[in-house]
Amino acid sequence: MSGVHLPDEVDTIVVGAGTGGAAFTGLLAAHSTETVLLVEAGPDYGHFTDGRWPADVLDAKAIPLSHDWGLSGTVHSGRTLDLPRAKVIGGCSAHNGCTAALGAREDYDEWARLGNPGWDAATVEPLLHWTRDRFRVRRYRMDELTSAQAAFVRAGMSTGLPFADDLDDLEAGVGIGPMPVNIVDGVRWNASLAFLDPVRHRPGLTIAGDTTVRRVLFAGSTAIGVEIDSPDGARTVRAGRVIIACGAYQSPALLLRSGVGPAADLRALDIPVVADLPGVGGHLLDHSCVQLDFHGKDGLLDDLARTPWHPDEQTVGRARSSRCDNGPYDIHVFMVAGANSGHPGLPPISLYGGAMRARSEGRITLRSNDPHDLPRIDHRYGTDPDGYDRLVLSEAAELLRTMTTQPELAAILGREASTGDPLDRIVNYCHPAGSCKMGPGTDPAAVVDARGAVRGLAGLHVADASIMPAISRGNINLPTAMIGARIAAALLDITPVDAVLEQA
Numbered sequence: 001m002s003g004v005h006l007p008d009e010v011d012t013i014v015v016g017a018g019t020g021g022a023a024f025t026g027l028l029a030a031h032s033t034e035t036v037l038l039v040e041a042g043p044d045y046g047h048f049t050d051g052r053w054p055a056d057v058l059d060a061k062a063i064p065l066s067h068d069w070g071l072s073g074t075v076h077s078g079r080t081l082d083l084p085r086a087k088v089i090g091g092c093s094a095h096n097g098c099t100a101a102l103g104a105r106e107d108y109d110e111w112a113r114l115g116n117p118g119w120d121a122a123t124v125e126p127l128l129h130w131t132r133d134r135f136r137v138r139r140y141r142m143d144e145l146t147s148a149q150a151a152f153v154r155a156g157m158s159t160g161l162p163f164a165d166d167l168d169d170l171e172a173g174v175g176i177g178p179m180p181v182n183i184v185d186g187v188r189w190n191a192s193l194a195f196l197d198p199v200r201h202r203p204g205l206t207i208a209g210d211t212t213v214r215r216v217l218f219a220g221s222t223a224i225g226v227e228i229d230s231p232d233g234a235r236t237v238r239a240g241r242v243i244i245a246c247g248a249y250q251s252p253a254l255l256l257r258s259g260v261g262p263a264a265d266l267r268a269l270d271i272p273v274v275a276d277l278p279g280v281g282g283h284l285l286d287h288s289c290v291q292l293d294f295h296g297k298d299g300l301l302d303d304l305a306r307t308p309w310h311p312d313e314q315t316v317g318r319a320r321s322s323r324c325d326n327g328p329y330d331i332h333v334f335m336v337a338g339a340n341s342g343h344p345g346l347p348p349i350s351l352y353g354g355a356m357r358a359r360s361e362g363r364i365t366l367r368s369n370d371p372h373d374l375p376r377i378d379h380r381y382g383t384d385p386d387g388y389d390r391l392v393l394s395e396a397a398e399l400l401r402t403m404t405t406q407p408e409l410a411a412i413l414g415r416e417a418s419t420g421d422p423l424d425r426i427v428n429y430c431h432p433a434g435s436c437k438m439g440p441g442t443d444p445a446a447v448v449d450a451r452g453a454v455r456g457l458a459g460l461h462v463a464d465a466s467i468m469p470a471i472s473r474g475n476i477n478l479p480t481a482m483i484g485a486r487i488a489a490a491l492l493d494i495t496p497v498d499a500v501l502e503q504a
Contacts, residue, residue: 017091021246212230244464248434279447291425358389463488
């Protein structure tokens with residue numbers, strides 16, 4: 001944070017410069033003259049053209065772990081899972097696999113039906129397309145795929161999935177093909193590059209990296225600022241409003257540390273209660289997955305290394321389970337083939353099947369009132385009472401098994417490395433959402449309203465994936481950016497159409 005002067009007071013403080021916070025800040029700064037302080041717990045590497053970004057973060061061929069928070073969580077079987085999250089400007093968009101999905105029209109129409117006006121697909125579609133354009137999304141061509149990924153596509157087509165490469169379309173349906181990706185000339189085009197670089201020159205905007213927010217400060221039921229730890233020491237910054245955008249794990253944790261959450265839990269940790277909101281930290285969602293590991297054919301990694309462009313992930317398939325809702329699909333299948341960079345120690349090939357409308361709900365709680373203690377995360381994968389998730393995952397595994405019988409793919413996979421029933425070791429897709437649920441006042445689990453305002457409090461909003469009332473089907477980076485932009489537009493009292501008009 002060298003050279004950054006922290007103001008004593010601003011109009012708006014944004015806590016967290018991940019995808020939601022970056023999109024919120026970028027849109028707010030572009031459409032207003034108010035003073036804005038964006039704080040991020042990880043480092044800020046500045047504008048892309050400054051040349052200070054680490055090579056591993058920019059390199060889209062692999063998933064870096066250099067800025068990982070070190071989070072882990074439990075599942076109902078007692079196993080511990082790593083939960084990768086990036087502690088850096090740009091957040092998880094600076095560490096992810098670059099798949100860019102919009103979700104489906106039905107997803108957002110459902111949000112509106114659940115009592116959240118202004119979130120239907122017709123309303124948010126301009127913002128979704130804006131985020132896609134800002135991330136500079138393009139689609140892989142078949143001739144860019146590695147031999148392993150091309151074989152995976154052909155294996156899916158042999159099972160009856162049509163060829164498709166339209167995951168960055170609200171109308172995308174069943175099919176298999178190359179991924180749409182936020183990659184520019186081999187660079188992972190993250191949320192900082194997409195949303196912050198265009199506004200870094202604004203005189204009212206200050207971006208402070210390596211700055212942790214201990215808690216939100218209140219005067220009665222009104223948020224008035226934050227208490228922070230910066231490289232220059234502890235201090236407070238006052239603000240007219242506070243925007244929390246720390247992600248589905250850290251946003252509820254910050255609310256809890258600030259006295260907003262289930263009153264009994266807060267009192268047990270000697271945290272003064274500001275607002276008794278039972279839903280904070282609950283309703284934690286993710287796209288749970290089954291995983292099949294393979295040793296790969298002899299010389300696979302050498303073959304991949306000879307390919308000019310060889311990311312571990314390049315393709316995705318979508319299918320409908322026997323219990324799919326009104327949306328176009330509820331299953332993802334995809335392959336990780338290469339160094340398995342995001343999960344070192346695994347064999348070179350893993351096949352995944354995801355439940356893209358998973359219903360199991362976990363919870364975020366605090367270990368203590370110390371802001372440096374990581375939160376306790378319990379995802380409870382595969383525990384929804386109707387058994388929907390396990391059924392969908394079993395059908396995803398069956399689809400993958402059928403694909404592995406195709407000779408071309410089978411030859412590349414080699415011997416299977418996994419044993420037992422994959423449903424006994426459900427894994428995460430790294431798409432946490434829902435832990436500060438958006439909903440109407442009649443919903444006792446709702447934490448924020450349709451404008452992202454925290455229930456019962458003034459001057460406090462949440463603007464990230466944690467407010468999803470139901471998880472969107474597809475990788476959630478673009479929907480999370482849309483959420484940040486939608487909350488900014490609401491606070492500016494402008495329509496999504498007006499919000500995406502470029503300003504000088």
